[in-house]
Amino acid sequence: MTSPKASDFKIELTADLHKWRAFVAIGELGSLTRAALFLDSNQSLLSRQLNALERECGARLFNRTGRGVELSEVGARLFPRVQSLLADAERLESDIRGESHEPGGRVTLGLLPSIGQPLVARLFAALRQRFAAVSLKVLEGSSGQVEEWLADARVDIAILYRYGPTLPEMEQSLAxxxxxxxxxxxxxxxxxxxxxxxxxxxxxxxxxxxxxxxxxxxxxxxxxxxxxxxxxxxxxxxxxxxxxxxxxxxxxxxxxxxxxxxxxxxxxxxxxxxxxxxxRTISMAMSKSKGPARAVTAVAALIVELVEEMARAGMWRPSESS
Structure with missing residues (x-):
């Protein structure tokens, strides 16, 4: 009888996926500063992670430019394969946690103070009651700041005011x-x-x-x-x-x-x-989510529900599309 053998995986460079997560974020955003904001990290830590990766790979992964960084020839060849590796790891993590489990993780919400005052307390109370495993991080700022956070993927969901008859593509009218x-x-x-x-x-x-x-x-x-x-x-x-x-x-x-x-x-x-x-129109926009997808979806659905409740209370009028 042949003795069973264990698979002989030799993993060194890909053992620390956090470093490769930083690599992908820097490659997508073209800036250590923006990548640090996206990952809720700091620029010096990302710089150390990048330097460590380049030493381990024995090659430069990025070229520094006046506007930030861009993938080197080696980095560009590795980039899609690392993206695929991280996507597989994310799917595995989701399977391990189980799709039947309730949504969990931190969702970052960016909005204007005038919307935050009536909305956030209601949203927090609803999350505690329905999705206790979801935590909320709230960033308040001007419309320009919220749009910048959305572009940098620093927030998962942005609530904005829009003026005029049409909304930007992929935004949902709430009220x-x-x-x-x-x-x-x-x-x-x-x-x-x-x-x-x-x-x-x-x-x-x-x-x-x-x-x-x-x-x-x-x-x-x-x-x-x-x-x-x-x-x-x-x-x-x-x-x-x-x-x-x-x-x-x-x-x-x-x-x-x-x-x-x-x-x-x-x-x-x-x-x-x-x-x-x-x-004006209150609109909701979603970023290329850095947060847990099911939790972001749950928070977005709650926001729609709460905005409709607040419309019935007379704070605003329902959107024609809702």
Whole structure:
């Protein structure tokens, strides 16, 4: 009877898949800095991992350029094979964990402060109740920052405002949001339920500074309506905008959900802008996910559900596509 033999695998270079994960991230993004952000690591660690790989391979894997790094001839030959190796490892890990298991892992969400305030607490509570193994990391920033994080795959899901009738490809419309003129308590202009856009002419505003999606769209609408928007102070901070509107009797333009509590408690007043209406779309965009796919899908589905609930509460209107 022939004795069984164990497979004689000799694995040295491919034993540490973390180094090759860094190799693929650097190759895809063309920058150690961006790869470090994507992997939630730091540039010095990635540089050490890359140097170790190049010593072990006995060849340079990247060429340094003025704009970052690019794959060398050797690196380019290895790149698709390493991608395939990592994909196989990911599938194996998924099989080991079992598709029947509940989603788990960390999901990174990027969004604007005015959306984060009403959404994140509800999302966190829903995740604790339904998907306890999923943890949430939240990054708040300006629209430009959130778009940069999405492009760099630093976030798995981005929630953005979009202005205009169409959305970028691969984005999902969640809700349509009316804009409101926000004023101090007792203010005459915002005492009515609605205010015509032309009435914004020469009011003392606190507005975000350009480049900013809201500011760009407001300025374009003002030019079209031939009125002047007069910010006496520019500030990107939402708490600062709300605070100075109340204390210094200024005005700003925000969606109602950004001042929901303040309006309910009569610390601020809000009048919906009409003739023409000034609207924006809340959209959801997915990155080339660095996070656990099933967990990202679960979080995205919860966001859609919660946005619909908040629409029924009157914070915004459901998207026509939902």
């Amino acid at each position: 349509v949001v009316d804009s409101y003129l926000i004023g101090p308590p007792g203010d005459r202009v915002t005492d009515a339920k609605e205010v015509r856009f032309e009435e914004l002419h020469d009011l003392p505003f606190i507005l975000p500074s350009a480049p900013n999606g809201l500011r760009t769209a407001l300025d374009a609408m003002a030019r079209h309506q031939r009125i002047t928007l007069a910010p006496v102070i520019e500030a990107d901070s939402l708490p600062l905008q709300r605070g100075l509107v109340a204390s210094e009797r200024l005005y700003t333009v925000l969606p109602l959900h950004a001042v929901w509590s303040e309006v309910a408690e009569r610390r601020l007043q809000a009048a919906r802008i009409v003739e023409p209406p000034f609207q």
